[in-house]
């Protein structure tokens with residue numbers, strides 16, 4: 544009876560989740576709070592760490608405003624992470640380079656957005672990530688990330 548939870552726990556602790564935040568997400572809290580909410584990025588990252596602790600997985604977060612920096616960090620996930628949660632911000636709609644980097648990792652990808660882009664301007668309706676992602680979680684503010692983390696663990700454990 545005691546063997547099963549122990550096994551599950553060991554496996555979970557081995558799961559490494561990388562969360563990537565794209566451009567302008569460093570401004571969360573003050574950036575268009577009517578669209579993105581009042582949570583700061585620091586607060587979101589700390590909630591992610593707390594949930595990761597509860598789920599017994601490890602999480603690392605990374606934010607950059609630069610496309611190349613995001614590509615570099617995604618590339619480095621190969622061999623160091625098991626799943627990527629990404630909010631590529633505006634690059635979601637434009638970046639072939641980030642899409643290619645995600646594909647190159649051969650890791651499962653979960654796309655998240657604070658807002659629901661499909662309720663917004665037409666140029667936000669196209670994502671260059673969605674068709675290579677395991678799934679997409681949008682429109683729940685900071686909770687999109689937390690739901691993304693649960694989904695990531697569900698995929699792997």
Ligand code: DQA
Nearest residue numbers: 630632633656657658660667
């Ligand atoms: C966003 C949606 C994008 O369209 C926008 O450019 C962002 C944030 C979101 O989380 O809702 O920067 O990715």
